[in-house]
Amino acid sequence: MFKxxxxxxxxxxxxxxxxxxxxxxxVKGIITDLDNTLVSARTxxxxxxxxxxxxxxxxxxxxxxxxxxxxxxxxxxFAEPLRIPYIPAARKPTSRAFGEAVxxxxxxxxxxxxxxxxxxxxxxxxxxxxxxxxxxxxxxRNEEGWGTRINRVIEKFALRSxxxxxxxxxxxxxx
Numbered sequence: 001m002f003k004x005x006x007x008x009x010x011x012x013x014x015x016x017x018x019x020x021x022x023x024x025x026x027v028k029g030i031i032t033d034l035d036n037t038l039v040s041a042r043t044x045x046x047x048x049x050x051x052x053x054x055x056x057x058x059x060x061x062x063x064x065x066x067x068x069x070x071x072x073x074x075x076x077x078f079a080e081p082l083r084i085p086y087i088p089a090a091r092k093p094t095s096r097a098f099g100e101a102v103x104x105x106x107x108x109x110x111x112x113x114x115x116x117x118x119x120x121x122x123x124x125x126x127x128x129x130x131x132x133x134x135x136x137x138x139x140x141r142n143e144e145g146w147g148t149r150i151n152r153v154i155e156k157f158a159l160r161s162x163x164x165x166x167x168x169x170x171x172x173x174x175x
Contacts, residue, residue, distance in 0.1 A: 004127040005119040005155075007135035014038060014115060014136060015053055019060055022113060029105040030057065031098065031131070033116035034068040034075060034086075040140035046082055054082060063105045067097055067114075069121060093125030102129070119155045 011017055014037065022030075035041040038050055046054070057064060066086040068075045075088035085104055090097035102112050109130045116122020117138040126133040 004124050007119070007123045007133040008113075009132075009134045010136075011134060012137045013139075015049070016136075017115065017134060019057060019062070023060060023062075026111060027113050027132070028061070029063040029065070029102070029107045029112040031065055031067050031101045031105070031112055031114045031126070033092075033114075033118070033122050034066050034078060035070055036117040036138040036140060037115060037122075037136055038066075039078075042140070044077060046078065051082070054084070063107070065101045065105055067092070067101050092121035093128060095125060095129040098125050098129035098131060102131070 009017075014032070032038060039045075039047060054064065064084050066075060066079050066084055067090050068086065068088055069090050069092050070088060072088040075086045079086040087097050087101055087104075092098075098114065102109055105112060110132075113132045113134055114122055114126030114129075115134045115136060116126075117136050119135065123133045123135055
């Protein structure tokens with residue numbers, strides 16, 4: 001039941017993603033969550049470090065799109081100065097928005113990867129859409145809304161079950 005919650009890779013932050021390895025695997029696009037993945041939920045704009053990282057991502061030839069459950073105002077304010085396309089109010093983990101993100105990138109599902117901080121939305125939604133997934137450690141859990149807090153409780157239960165069944169190897173991180 002919980003196998004779709006297992007990401008293909010786990011890293012601490014987006015800065016720890018091995019972009020060269022992704023490129024070698026044929027990945028051409030990154031579908032990324034916003035809040036607690038790129039910046040904390042209360043950080044309105046990209047940090048200078050994130051801008052530099054995004055520039056290097058694009059310099060390597062990757063296409064990027066932000067896929068967020070947050071509202072249009074929040075996502076637009078963040079994405080437009082960076083000239084990054086975005087899909088707000090995505091209703092993750094439904095797979096429709098993931099499919100739309102792949103379409104907007106002009107790629108096939110096997111050419112894209114989903115990056116996010118939640119197993120219940122980003123990983124599950126990405127897996128349901130046939131995409132590879134990378135789970136990052138949330139930037140600021142103390143800023144999460146009630147919906148995310150509920151997801152974190154379910155995540156803990158799922159992790160316990162996956163570990164008990166031997167489906168969450170110790171090298172997948174401590175989460």
